[in-house]
Amino acid sequence: MNALIPPLLALVLSPLLLGVINRTKARFAGRRGQPVLQLYFDLAKLLRKGAVYSRTTTWVFRAGPMVGLAAALTAILLVPLGALPAPLAFGGDLVLFAYLLGLMRFFTVLAALDTGSSFEGMGASREVLFSALAEPALLLGLAALARRADSLSLSGIMAAVSPVAWGTGGVVLALVTAALMVVLLAENARIPVDDPNTHLELTMIHEVMVLDHSGPDLAMILYGAALKLWVMSALLAGLIVPLRSGKVWLDAAGTLGGLLIVAVLIGIVESSMARLRLLRVPQLLVAAGALAALALILVLR
Amino acid sequence: MTLFLYAVGILVLSGLVATRWPRGGVAGAIVGGAVGLFPALHVLLTGATESLWCAWQVPYGSFAVQLDPLSAFFLIPVFGLPAVAAMYGSEYLAAWRGKKPLGAAWCFYNLLTASMALVVVARNGVLFLVAWEVMALTSFFLVTFEDEQETVRAAGWTYLVASHLGTAFLLVMFILLGRETGSLDFDKLAVSSPNVVFLLALIGFGTKAGFMPLHVWLPDAHPAAPSHVSAVMSGVMIKMGIYGILRILTLIGPPPAWWGGTLIGIGLVSGVLGILFAVAQSDLKRLLAYSSVENIGIITLGLGVGLLGIHYGVPVVATLGFAGALLHVINHALFKGLLFFGAGAVLHGTHTRNLEQLGGLLKRMPWTGLLFALGAVAICALPPLNGFIGEFLIYLGAYRGALAMDTAATTELLSVIAGLALIGGLAAVSFTKAFGVAFLGEPRSEPAAHAREAGLLMQLAMLLLAAGCVLVGLLAPAVVRALAPALKIVTGLPAATVENQLANGLGPLGSVVLVTSLFLVVLAALVLLRRSLLAGRTIGQSVTWDCGYAQPTVRMQYSASSFAQPVTGLFAGLLRTRRKLVPPEGLFPRQASLETTTPDAARETIYQPAFGSVGRGLGRWRWLQHGNLHLYILYIALTLLVLLIWRLG
Numbered sequence: 001m002n003a004l005i006p007p008l009l010a011l012v013l014s015p016l017l018l019g020v021i022n023r024t025k026a027r028f029a030g031r032r033g034q035p036v037l038q039l040y041f042d043l044a045k046l047l048r049k050g051a052v053y054s055r056t057t058t059w060v061f062r063a064g065p066m067v068g069l070a071a072a073l074t075a076i077l078l079v080p081l082g083a084l085p086a087p088l089a090f091g092g093d094l095v096l097f098a099y100l101l102g103l104m105r106f107f108t109v110l111a112a113l114d115t116g117s118s119f120e121g122m123g124a125s126r127e128v129l130f131s132a133l134a135e136p137a138l139l140l141g142l143a144a145l146a147r148r149a150d151s152l153s154l155s156g157i158m159a160a161v162s163p164v165a166w167g168t169g170g171v172v173l174a175l176v177t178a179a180l181m182v183v184l185l186a187e188n189a190r191i192p193v194d195d196p197n198t199h200l201e202l203t204m205i206h207e208v209m210v211l212d213h214s215g216p217d218l219a220m221i222l223y224g225a226a227l228k229l230w231v232m233s234a235l236l237a238g239l240i241v242p243l244r245s246g247k248v249w250l251d252a253a254g255t256l257g258g259l260l261i262v263a264v265l266i267g268i269v270e271s272s273m274a275r276l277r278l279l280r281v282p283q284l285l286v287a288a289g290a291l292a293a294l295a296l297i298l299v300l301r
Numbered sequence: 302m303t304l305f306l307y308a309v310g311i312l313v314l315s316g317l318v319a320t321r322w323p324r325g326g327v328a329g330a331i332v333g334g335a336v337g338l339f340p341a342l343h344v345l346l347t348g349a350t351e352s353l354w355c356a357w358q359v360p361y362g363s364f365a366v367q368l369d370p371l372s373a374f375f376l377i378p379v380f381g382l383p384a385v386a387a388m389y390g391s392e393y394l395a396a397w398r399g400k401k402p403l404g405a406a407w408c409f410y411n412l413l414t415a416s417m418a419l420v421v422v423a424r425n426g427v428l429f430l431v432a433w434e435v436m437a438l439t440s441f442f443l444v445t446f447e448d449e450q451e452t453v454r455a456a457g458w459t460y461l462v463a464s465h466l467g468t469a470f471l472l473v474m475f476i477l478l479g480r481e482t483g484s485l486d487f488d489k490l491a492v493s494s495p496n497v498v499f500l501l502a503l504i505g506f507g508t509k510a511g512f513m514p515l516h517v518w519l520p521d522a523h524p525a526a527p528s529h530v531s532a533v534m535s536g537v538m539i540k541m542g543i544y545g546i547l548r549i550l551t552l553i554g555p556p557p558a559w560w561g562g563t564l565i566g567i568g569l570v571s572g573v574l575g576i577l578f579a580v581a582q583s584d585l586k587r588l589l590a591y592s593s594v595e596n597i598g599i600i601t602l603g604l605g606v607g608l609l610g611i612h613y614g615v616p617v618v619a620t621l622g623f624a625g626a627l628l629h630v631i632n633h634a635l636f637k638g639l640l641f642f643g644a645g646a647v648l649h650g651t652h653t654r655n656l657e658q659l660g661g662l663l664k665r666m667p668w669t670g671l672l673f674a675l676g677a678v679a680i681c682a683l684p685p686l687n688g689f690i691g692e693f694l695i696y697l698g699a700y701r702g703a704l705a706m707d708t709a710a711t712t713e714l715l716s717v718i719a720g721l722a723l724i725g726g727l728a729a730v731s732f733t734k735a736f737g738v739a740f741l742g743e744p745r746s747e748p749a750a751h752a753r754e755a756g757l758l759m760q761l762a763m764l765l766l767a768a769g770c771v772l773v774g775l776l777a778p779a780v781v782r783a784l785a786p787a788l789k790i791v792t793g794l795p796a797a798t799v800e801n802q803l804a805n806g807l808g809p810l811g812s813v814v815l816v817t818s819l820f821l822v823v824l825a826a827l828v829l830l831r832r833s834l835l836a837g838r839t840i841g842q843s844v845t846w847d848c849g850y851a852q853p854t855v856r857m858q859y860s861a862s863s864f865a866q867p868v869t870g871l872f873a874g875l876l877r878t879r880r881k882l883v884p885p886e887g888l889f890p891r892q893a894s895l896e897t898t899t900p901d902a903a904r905e906t907i908y909q910p911a912f913g914s915v916g917r918g919l920g921r922w923r924w925l926q927h928g929n930l931h932l933y934i935l936y937i938a939l940t941l942l943v944l945l946i947w948r949l950g
Contacts, residue, residue, distance in 0.1 A: 047834060052841035056743055058663045060674070066831060070824035074816060090812040092697045096684065099725070100820070103683040106729055110674075113737030113859070115845045116660075121742075121859020128733055129867040132726025136719040143703060143718055147711075152700050212846050216834045220827070282871050289719070300711055 002248050006081035006234070009252070014230035015039035015223070017263045024267025039226060043219050051215035056116040064111025065213060065220035071104040072227040078154060079231040082238040082255030084248065085155035093153045094142045098135065101187070101228060105131055108221075112209035123208035126278065130193065130205070133285035134186045140292035141179040144172060145239075147299045158238040166242050175295035177239050181265075182288035184232040186281070188225070191270040193281050203275075233262040302351040302368055305422070308337030308380065309415050316411035319404050326407025327391040330414060334384025337418060341376035344368050348786035348796075352424070354486075361485045362427035366419070370786035371551070374627060375421045375544045378634040382536045382766075383414040389642055389762035390529035392755075393649060406446055410530065413439040413538070420541050426475035426485030433471065433541075437464040440538060443530045444522045456521035463518035467508030471545075474501035478552075487552060495553040499560055502549040503567070510542025512601070513571040514903035516594045520578070523593065524586035524654065528645020531586060535593040535641060536634035543600055543630060547791055555793075556608045558710065564605030565713050569720045572598025574875065574902075576724055579731040580868045581876050581899035583861040585644045585654045588735055589637065592680065595724060596633045600626045602717050603695040609710050610702060611792060618705070619792045620802035621698030627784055627791075629691035632773060636679040636688060639766040640735075643673035646755035646763070647739060651748045656735070656861035661744040665752040670740045672763040677732040679770040682725050685817030687773035693813060694781070696721060697806065730868055738861045745855055777814050778807045862897045869899065877902055 019036035026033025035041070053061065078097045080086045086093075109128055112120040146152050148169060149160030166173055186193040189206030198204055210221050237258030243251055276284060315329015344351065348370055355364040368376075387410070394403055416439060419432035441464075445457035477498055481491040492498060504515065511519040519539070523531045550556065575594030582588040603626025610619030646669040647662060648654050663670035679686035699717040702710065744750040754760075773780050782803060789799045847857070862869075869878045878899045885893035 050838035050840055051835060052843055054845040055842055056661075056845050058670075058741065060663065060741060062831075066824060066827040070820055070827050073823050074820040077816065077819065088812060088816060090809045092693060092700065092809045093812070093816075095693055095696045095700075096689075096813055096816060098722070099682065099684055099689055100816075102681070102725065102729060103678075106678065106681060106683055106733060109729075109733045110737055110741065113733065113864075114741040116742030116855075116858050117845045117847055118857045118859050119848060121864060124733065124737070125859065125864040125867055128726075128730040129871065132723060132730055132868075135722040135726040139722040140715065140719050143700065143715060146700060147704055150704055152697070152704070215838075216831055220831075278867075293715075293719075296715055 002084065003087040005248070005252060006079060006084050006086055007076045009081060009256070010076040010079070010227060010230045010234070013256075014226040015043065017229055017233060017259065018226055020260060020263035021267045021270070024264050025271050028267070028271035039222065043223060046219035046222070047216055049215040051217055054115050054212055057114045057212070060107075061111045061114040061212070062217065064107045064114075065217040065224070067107040068104040069220040069224040069227075071100045072224040072231075075100040075231055076227055079234050080155040080158045080238065081234055081252060082158060082241060082258065083244045083246070083251040084255070085159065089153040089155035091152035093155075094146070094157070095139070097154060097231075098138055102131070102135070104224065104228065108209055111213075115212045117212070119202070119204075119208050120211060122202070123205050126205045127209060130186055130281055130285060133282055134183045134288070137179050137285060137289040137292050138183045140289060140296060141176045141183070144176050144292060144295040144299050147296070148172060154235070158235075159244070161239055161242050162244050163242050169299070172295045172298045173239060175291050175298070177236060179288045179292040179295070180232070180236055180239070182284060182291075184229075184236060184262075185266070185269065186285055186288075187232060188229045190266055192273055192276045192284070195275045198275075230259075233259050236262050302340065302353055302366075304336060305340040305368060305376075305418075308333045308340075309418055311336060312411045312415040312418075316408040316415070319407035319411065321404060323403040323407050324391070326404065326411055327387050330387035330407070330411050331384045333411070334380040334387070334414065337376060337380035340368060341373045341380060344373035345370050345377070345783060345786060348789075357425075357428070359427055361479065361483075363425045363486055364428060365424040365486050366422040366428075367424045368422055369790060371544075371547065371790045372421045374784070374787040375540065375630070376418060378537045378540065378631060379414065379417045379421060382634050382638050383410070383533050385762050385765050386529040386532050386638065386642075389532075389645070389759050390527065392758040393527060393529055393645055396649070401446065406443065406527075409439040409442045410533075413443065413533070417537060417541060421544060424487040426479060426487075426490075430468070430471065430475065433468060436538065436541065437461075437468065440526075440530070440534060444526045444534075446527050446530070447525070450525075452521075453525040456518075456525040460518040460522040463508055463515070467505050467515070470501050470505035470508075474498055474505060474549075477501070487548075490552055492553045496557075498549065498553050502546055503563070506542040506545035506549075507567070508542070509545070510539050510597050510601075511571070511594045512567050512597065513574050513594060514907060516571070516575070517901060517904045517908055519594060520587050520590045520901060523590035524584060528586070528641050528648060531589075531645070532638040532641035535590065536638040539593060539597060540630050540634070543597070543604075543626075546604065550608070551790060551793070556612050558609065558612045561605045561608035561612060561710075562713050564601050564608060565717055568598045568601035568603075568605055569716060570598070571595065571601060572720060572724045573727070576727040576731060577868070577872055577876060578899060578901070580727060580734065580865050581878055583656045583897075585647060585656055585659075585735060585739060586641070587654075588656075588731060589640050589644055592728070592731060593633075593637060595728065596629065596637065596680075599692065599695070599721070599724065600629045600633070602626075602721065603629060603691075603698070606695060606698045606702065606714065606717055607792065609706070609713065610698065613702075613706050613710055615702060615705055616792070616794055616798050617802045617805060618698050618702040619794065620788060620799055621694050621701060621806050623788055623791045624781055624784055624803065624806070625691050625694030625696075625698060627787060628687075628694060628773075628781060632679070632687045632691045632770075635766050635769040635773065636676045636686075639672060639676035639763055639770065640680065642759065642763045642766065643669055643676060646759055647752075649755055649759070650752040653746070653748060656738045658746040659739040659744070659749045660742045660746075660855070660858065661740070662749060662752055663740040665744075665750075666740075666754045668760050669755050669763065672760075672767045673740065674736055675767050675770060677736045679774075681728045681732050683729075684813070685774050685820055687770045687777075689817075690774060690777040690781075690810070690813070692721060692725070693810070694806065697809065727868070730865070734861060734864050738859075738864060742858050743855045745858065745860070775814060775818065778810045781807060781810060862895075869897070875902065877905070
């Protein structure tokens with residue numbers, strides 16, 4: 001049954017991460033901020049509503065949120081929580097993981113284009129470019145970890161992270177952590193790549209793509225996004241909290257603590273810096289790829 | 302073997318019949334293809350090898366053919382796709398009935414299929430080159446089907462010149478191989494300089510396959526041809542180049558490391574540049590043609606990984622690399638055929654291939670749209686379809702190698718991983734663009750608004766290929782296991798090792814299929830959930846939200862070139878996209894326009910200057926040829942005289 005702990009925690013707790021991020025940002029701004037459980041309330045409300053569809057749209061627009069959520073729900077089966085292995089682990093599952101997120105993005109983009117709106121087209125066109133540049137960074141970073149751990153599954157990679165590993169190869173792990181952090185910020189529409197709270201459609205990327213969705217569709221999108229943030233944060237948390245005691249609940253608690261740290265970190269990044277100009281974003285992503293490549297060179301040496 | 306010869310016979314005979322009775326050609330293509338599939342599947346599944354050798358009057362020639370698992374593997378797309386495409390083409394070409402000689406077109410079509418089948422089984426250099434040449438010529442006549450158009454004629458000439466330059470390298474290669482023994486039968490060839498042969502094969506076969514920068518004919522010729530021919534050319538014919546390289550590799554002995562490295566380099570350049578140019582195109586069929594260059598790049602990456610595996614003696618890497626490459630050959634035939642059929646249906650229904658004129662077709666052509674979307678998902682290598690499986694095997698080979706090998710090879714393998722990731726991301730850009738701009742949103746022109754759905758035969762052809770994409774995706778372990786006999790030939794490993802390594806690699810593949818099936822179950826559950834949630838609630842209809850703007854119009858939609866702009870801007874140095882901008886002027890601007898085109902960089906920077914200077918250089922000798930018959934006879938007499946003196950002296 002232990003194998004089911006990571007996906008179950010993801011299902012239940014993923015909306016909480018956004019609450020933590022928002023609370024951190026509010027603290028930095030000197031506000032009280034919305035409740036930590038706000039996303040749960042939003043989801044419950046949206047699931048009770050009807051929906052409005054543009055006359056331009058087709059089945060693609062309705063399929064987008066469902067395919068996206070299904071891909072995210074499948075992806076959580078592959079992601080370990082620190083020392084706790086995922087229920088499904090096999091050599092090469094990291095590629096499948098990356099491509100499941102790719103499938104989610106593909107349909108979100110198509111749903112955006114289905115509305116025929118120039119704003120949503122704009123967001124879609126940015127999203128596909130940025131994710132194309134983030135992909136090599138993600139897969140190279142994971143390759144560096146895989147070579148260190150001599151394993152091609154996410155669970156195997158995470159199991160090999162330990163205080164000893166940080167002691168002997170700390171630089172590599174730190175470089176990969178930095179690369180994955182940039183990928184996380186870019187893929188989850190956070191500052192400095194995208195501003196989830198902006199009020200100007202022209203400058204948005206991810207948020208503008210889902211402008212036309214409503215009701216249960218929007219709930220699926222929000223929940224899918226929360227799951228995506230959770231799985232990528234879980235990978236980071238597994239890296240920065242090298243707790244591998246062998247006791248299930250201790251390890252789980254440690255990695256959950258790591259997730260909290262990641263969420264607070266995202267909040268701090270968002271509070272302390274402005275969004276990059278869109279033309280600068282590719283440079284940031286290529287830099288993340290370079291960090292991952294550097295980590296690889298160090299591993300191979 | 303007998304069945305195979307029957308199949309070729311049916312194709313050739315029905316091709317001749319077609320000149321009188323076009324429908325006979327269609328029937329022959331379908332029947333011949335279906336008959337040919339039996340021996341191919343039989344040999345591939347049993348691993349048996351059948352040969353036939355007959356003497357032939359031609360110097361150095363012999364009618365030596367052999368059906369081994371590698372040939373049988375390539376025969377599956379060679380017979381399969383043209384048969385399906387013939388079904389599609391019979392309806393597609395109907396619009397030209399009475400205006401064009403359809404009989405001749407079907408004759409060339411069936412001869413093309415027959416010649417490709419012969420290329421794959423030929424075991425004699427002369428026979429191979431003859432089949433290769435027939436393949437080039439028949440496809441040239443098919444490309445120039447609409448020869449009243451200037452662009453089509455130009456594309457045809459480029460293709461003819463390019464394929465003959467490529468063949469010239471193959472000719473030299475075979476002469477080198479047969480020089481010592483005096484026989485061009487494949488089993489008697491002697492390899493004295495494998496490196497030279499490898500390079501000649503790379504250029505000669507690479508021209509047909511469309512390696513960058515030898516691809517220059519491809520983005521012109523594939524869009525110019527009728528769509529079912531484009532599908533056959535992109536889906537099967539360019540794979541003959543891949544087959545040629547594989548066959549030569551089996552003949553010329555153990556590969557040094559740099560062969561693998563070279564193939565990986567070529568694969569990266571073709572893959573990344575191919576898909577970048579695809580992103581920048583606004584002609585739907587040209588976009589698909591550039592994406593073929595990209596997919597050839599992916600196949601080549603797999604070959605490179607496999608060769609490194611052989612060189613360093615890591616069987617698992619060799620097996621996975623070649624398995625991925627071979628599977629991608631089949632996969633690309635399936636989804637590129639499907640996408641070209643879809644593009645042809647769009648062209649058929651709207652009379653334009655320009656994405657800027659399309660839009661909203663999903664409502665008017667629901668089936669074509671659905672199947673095109675499926676093809677787009679498959680070609681972007683997204684699970685749960687077949688494209689993912691092929692690329693997954695190459696990824697896995699590269700990752701396994703990066704874990705096991707020493708530093709030099711690891712760098713190359715890691716560049717494969719990074720390259721595949723980037724190619725995958727950019728493929729998503731170009732196919733969200735292709736499907737999104739053509740099929741979604743509102744129609745951008747009058748013809749697109751009145752588009753008609755393709756006919757039943759065309760839909761059926763697309764459905765067959767789409768079913769193939771789904772089946773290969775979901776039955777991946779069984780399909781990959783069937784590759785074992787072909788892999789044994791390519792890798793040169795003992796059968797037991799290959800099967801062991803495949804079983805080893807199939808474990809993850811089984812898990813992949815498990816996960817993707819779970820995905821489908823979850824998706825089905827979500828569909829039911831959404832339906833039950835929305836049951837009985839108010840479902841509103843409205844216009845698209847455009848930030849409070851009261852009258853959104855079609856012209857405000859994002860267009861194909863605006864969607865691609867972030868990419869073309871970022872890679873401007875490589876793509877050299879040209880912009881023609883008429884900016885809005887004055888206080889009340891009336892007309893403004895922006896037009897972007899991305900011509901082929903290799904053509905503009907390499908070939909046009911090169912051919913231009915050759916033309917100018919040879920132009921100086923033009924005085925030799927002034928059309929005066931007496932002088933020509935004098936030339937002949939002089940030549941004979943010189944030869945006579947040379948012979949006697």
